[in-house]
Amino acid sequence: MLCRVEGKNVNYKEVPLDYMVGGMKRYLEDGVHPCGFLYGLLTNDLSNTWLVADDNNRKHIGDWLLFLKYECPWDSHGSVSKVTQWMLDGGYTGRYNQGKSVDEVIR
Numbered sequence: 764m765l766c767r768v769e770g771k772n773v774n775y776k777e778v779p780l781d782y783m784v785g786g787m788k789r790y791l792e793d794g795v796h797p798c799g800f801l802y803g804l805l806t807n808d809l810s811n812t813w814l815v816a817d818d819n820n821r822k823h824i825g826d827w828l829l830f831l832k833y834e835c836p837w838d839s840h841g842s843v844s845k846v847t848q849w850m851l852d853g854g855y856t857g858r859y860n861q862g863k864s865v866d867e868v869i870r
Contacts, residue, residue, distance in 0.1 A: 773834045779823035791839060794854030804831070805840040 773791060778784045789795035790805070797805060800820050803812035804827055813821065820827070831840050839849045852858050 777830050777834050779826035780819055792854050792856050794850040794857055796850055805846045806843045807841050
C-alpha cells in the first residue's frame with residue numbers, strides 16, 4: 764500500500780537523505796514512532812530537531828520542510844497532538860482500513 768495524499772502517492776524520492784526513507788515511510792504508512800530527529804521535525808520542535816540532527820540532516824532541514832509541505836498529509840505533522848494521533852491511528856494504513864472487516868483490509 765502506498766501512502767496517498769489528495770489522490771497522489773507520497774514521493775519518497777523527495778526525502779532529502781536516502782537513509783531516512785525507511786523511518787519516514789514506517790511513520791507515514793504504519794504510524795511507527797519516528798526517531799528523535801524525525802519526531803522533532805514532525806512535531807514542529809525546531810530546537811530539538813536541530814540538537815539531535817546529524818550533520819547531514821542539519822544541512823537539509825529546509826529540504827525536509829519542503830518534503831513535509833508537499834509530500835505528507837497535512838494531519839501527519841505540525842504538532843505533538845497531530846503526530847500522536849497519527850501514530851494512534853496506525854498511520855495511513857490504519858486510517859484507510861478503519862472500520863473494514865478482516866477480509867477487506869488492504870496491506
